[in-house]
Amino acid sequence: MNTLIFLVIAFGALTITVKTSLEFRNAICISTDRSYVYFDTCILKAVNRSYKYFTMRAKFPQKKAVNNISMSFALLRKANGYKPFLYNFTIDACKYMKKRANPVVRYFHSWFEKYSTINRTCPYGPQDEVVEKLPISFVNHVATQVLPLPTGEYAFHTDWYFYGIKVAIVKVFFQIY
Ligand SMILES: *[C@@H]1O[C@H](CO)[C@@H](O)[C@H](O)[C@H]1NC(C)=O
Numbered sequence: 760m761n762t763l764i765f766l767v768i769a770f771g772a773l774t775i776t777v778k779t780s781l782e783f784r785n786a787i788c789i790s791t792d793r794s795y796v797y798f799d800t801c802i803l804k805a806v807n808r809s810y811k812y813f814t815m816r817a818k819f820p821q822k823k824a825v826n827n828i829s830m831s832f833a834l835l836r837k838a839n840g841y842k843p844f845l846y847n848f849t850i851d852a853c854k855y856m857k858k859r860a861n862p863v864v865r866y867f868h869s870w871f872e873k874y875s876t877i878n879r880t881c882p883y884g885p886q887d888e889v890v891e892k893l894p895i896s897f898v899n900h901v902a903t904q905v906l907p908l909p910t911g912e913y914a915f916h917t918d919w920y921f922y923g924i925k926v927a928i929v930k931v932f933f934q935i936y
């Protein structure tokens with residue numbers, strides 16, 4: 760009996776792992792305080808059917824390095840509008856980059872770190888900080904092999920704070936099917 764349940768669970772997990780795939784729908788980068796940061800690029804670009812990428816470029820007009828950054832992160836899932844799903848928390852991003860102790864952030868960070876300058880300890884800026892041509896196929900591989908989320912439409916909603924001042928909102932919409 761226990762063996763049977765185990766097999767059902769194992770096959771269920773296997774099916775999800777093999778079959779799910781991820782598609783990015785939209786990305787929105789909003790500056791809420793342009794004196795600290797703004798985005799000159801925030802696009803999902805489809806080069807052809809198999810090659811689609813995300814590029815984001817953040818500019819720091821104060822020409823000063825930023826040493827105090829926090830981020831609130833929420834995962835939302837669509838069900839009569841987008842509702843919080845599993846995660847909604849705030850972290851000290853500089854502390855995270857030093858210790859990488861938060862497994863949830865570490866996981867979502869792994870979706871883009873290799874294609875980004877957001878890969879080191881603080882400070883950030885004054886040079887541009889970028890996510891450069893992150894291939895969606897790469898995210899698809901990492902996301903669906905490691906954490907099979909149930910199928911559906913999702914969004915990340917991240918709010919960014921410099922020295923406690925809300926400077927930006929970045930939202931990424933994706934579908935798991
Ligand atoms: C899609 O574009 C990439 C980059 O230009 C290229 O390497 C790849 O061969 C193209 N794939 C198809 C199916 O045309």
Ligand SMILES: *[C@@H]1O[C@H](CO)[C@@H](O)[C@H](O)[C@H]1NC(C)=O
Nearest residue numbers: 833834835842843847848916
């Ligand atoms: C996350 O939780 C905070 C505090 O409870 C709430 O104000 C915020 O609206 C939530 N974020 C989202 C995107 O639902």
Ligand SMILES: *[C@@H]1O[C@H](CO)[C@@H](O)[C@H](O)[C@H]1NC(C)=O
Nearest residue numbers: 873874875876877878879880
């Ligand atoms: C961070 O990314 C940049 C740009 O890809 C790269 O030049 C640099 O070596 C990376 N730094 C670390 C600590 O991995």
Ligand SMILES: *[C@@H]1O[C@H](CO)[C@@H](O)[C@H](O)[C@H]1NC(C)=O
Nearest residue numbers: 827828851853921922923924
């Ligand atoms: C970051 O700045 C905020 C607002 O000034 C302050 O409350 C917080 O303690 C600072 N964080 C660190 C780690 O210094």
